[in-house]
Amino acid sequence: MTRDPADLTAADYLDGAREMTVANRPYLAHLLAEEAAQRTTDQATAAGIRATFPAPTTTREETD
Numbered sequence: 001m002t003r004d005p006a007d008l009t010a011a012d013y014l015d016g017a018r019e020m021t022v023a024n025r026p027y028l029a030h031l032l033a034e035e036a037a038q039r040t041t042d043q044a045t046a047a048g049i050r051a052t053f054p055a056p057t058t059t060r061e062e063t064d
Helices: 010-022 026-038 043-052
Strands: none
Touching: 010 026, 026 043
16 A cells, blocks of 8 residues: 555546445546546546546435
8 A cells, every 4th residue: 555645546546436436426436537537647537537437416315
């Protein structure tokens, strides 16, 4: 595990985004994927990352 966030790669952020998706944490997944997209030099790849992890809705549904 790296101790310096500057050492993280786009792949590291994508791995985290996938983990957050599995953990049902869509907002965190979106934030991690956005960081991965920003660290990607290829615009088509960045667009694909953003499409895979879209921003979740901000409305909450209450469940009983």
